[in-house]
Amino acid sequence: MKSNCHGKLANRQGQQMMMMMVKKYSIANKIKVKYSIRNRREAARKFIRQQKKKKKNLGPSLQICKGKSILEPSNSHTYQMDVDQAPAVHFEEGIIMNILSRLPVRTLHQFKCVSKFWNALISDPYFKMKHFKHAKNDRNSQKFLITQMLRHENKFSSYCCPLSSVQMAEDTEKLARPLSSKPFFRAMCACDGLVVVIVSDIMDDPRPIHLLWNPSIRESIVLPAPESEKVYSTRYGFGYDSISGDYKILRTCSVSTEILALNDGFWRKIDKHPHGVRDSLFSTSSLAFVHGAFHWIGRSDYYSRVCSLVSFSISKEMYGEIPLSKEILLYFVGQAYVGVSVLDGMLCVNSAIGLGGFRAFKLWLLKDYGVEESWSALLTIEDPSIHRLLPKYRFADGELLFYCIYIPSCVRRTLSRKKILPCGGVFRTASGPFVSWLQAGLLYGEAFTESLISPKSLFPQES
Template identity: 30%
Template structure:
């Protein structure tokens, strides 16, 4: 090793798993400095993103991670496991997970629970300070929405929290919302006001180009309009993206990032799933119907639910089937095959995940893969 130029050593190390790199910090001061260097962290993140995506599955208490090429799911215990009764993933970005935690199971239905950020690869976590929320005439909280994303210009990770609640009026209940954003760099919550729409998803699975996306509805005159809402992590403002012409109504729609593009998954109940892709981000006219996946009936009027997760480099589509199984779908042959992963939970929610060296310590600097 001493005869190798340091640039070659650095290139080799940037291709290794995080677990190995965390051990290699003990090799020498030079290696330790390198592995903590912001440029190296960014380079390692770039290398990780070149592989097929990893996955993080959660079943309410335990987490399972599947990395590229692995046929075995690895269970990972959160470091504060003994302190909580239920944990849900509500965001994933650059190897960091945003968790909604109930320290007691009875707290889960209060909709205001502690929020944690966790890097499973580095075994680091941080509990965010409680975000203030109060209303003198509050009647009840209906739901809490969380989003987690990254501002690459200012090098900041942020969490946005939206609480939907009702206040008592003179003769009726008045629906309202409370929007706040937390910056990992400033270590503070900031109030942004109200949201003029109702977000349907409680989590954020579609994070792209510094924007967090959710499905939402907004009342215009006397009609409810279904749309995609994006949150600009850098400028901390909401924007609206209209659905493709003819999409909406009785269908179940989901927003995702597939093949590096903002995508809309339109589920026609009992029949098929259509995947729309926004070829040019932010341009409504660039929506293109790219795939149609047929559903299979399993009797009693029901059908197997298939939710596309990602388009792999092979062209196959990774699909979550009934929250119980992972399969690969071939758009050309219209056939599917079991991914053959051992150790999956019986039921799970799923997020795209990749290992990273991104730290959670205050004052650390790092860069995001673009």
């Protein structure tokens, strides 16, 4: 009996001790949780204070949330887009600029209507150059400007299509060109998204109107009239002079050479033409501009079969010569169709040879500028249906887009019997036809990169 009582007493004491231990543990746990919450709150307050200090040091920021209004200025030097009272997400101006600089020109033009701040940002010269740097390395920003007049029409039409791939037929867009009342409109050369075009009432107008046009933003200005008249062999070159920070247009023909610096606003004659060399420009659509110089083919006045590669420095305004390899010089001997172009930022020369109806076109590329040994054969095309090849653009897969007079064998036999010279041209690729533009007629085209650069900002005399 005594043992049972002692056992119950021991159990009761054990339970009481357990209850006390549990109670002490729960109290300690509550204290621990309380201090943990307090520490978290203090850490959160500290983090918020640090963020506020950073924002003060960094200056104005962009506060973007979901909402109806976008980037409207507030008194706290922040810009806010509020939507349904959602929490704000903060972006610095640099982040917004980086995002916008990767967008297409058309989208950016629409975004200028969003707010005064975005309009000022997209219109800023620094932003325009930042956007253009991205566009130069973006295949989707490479475009092809085409001016065409069909045989049954008496007026040129302008079109633009992407150069992101070889197949561009579905994305061709007709452009509203400047001075549309003038029927004759031809793109001569392009640089940094700007295109030099000539406009006239008649095809062979010796004094056409010269325009500087940005087809991406549909803006243009009228340029001063050159001193000398335009002749059949006149060619133009357009480039940026990094020394003077100015754009310059070079205009050369068999008679004279003139240059227009946009900041000056007038044409100047260049009288230091290489002695004993005449320009051979028939197979060059525009003067090739690369490494701060314009380039074209010259022929010796004393030996008509001898060719040279003439250069003209845009900053020094001096003539020079780029050495050609022995293979090219031998291939050039006696060839009428010899031209210069720029593909993938590298200087190229091309030549055509025709023997008894068989025609071959060869293209060389200069990998290291000015180094004779770095010339290498890039492409050879053998097709009797192709006449007068002019390279225009090289796609990412290496395919070449070029202009040519294309006459199928059945038509060629008919023309040869009637002694009719070929007329009209098409754009083709080395592997097949360029589907968009197979209709023959007067046809010109220039590759360019989309840009926001305003012609009016480069030519202050206009204002």
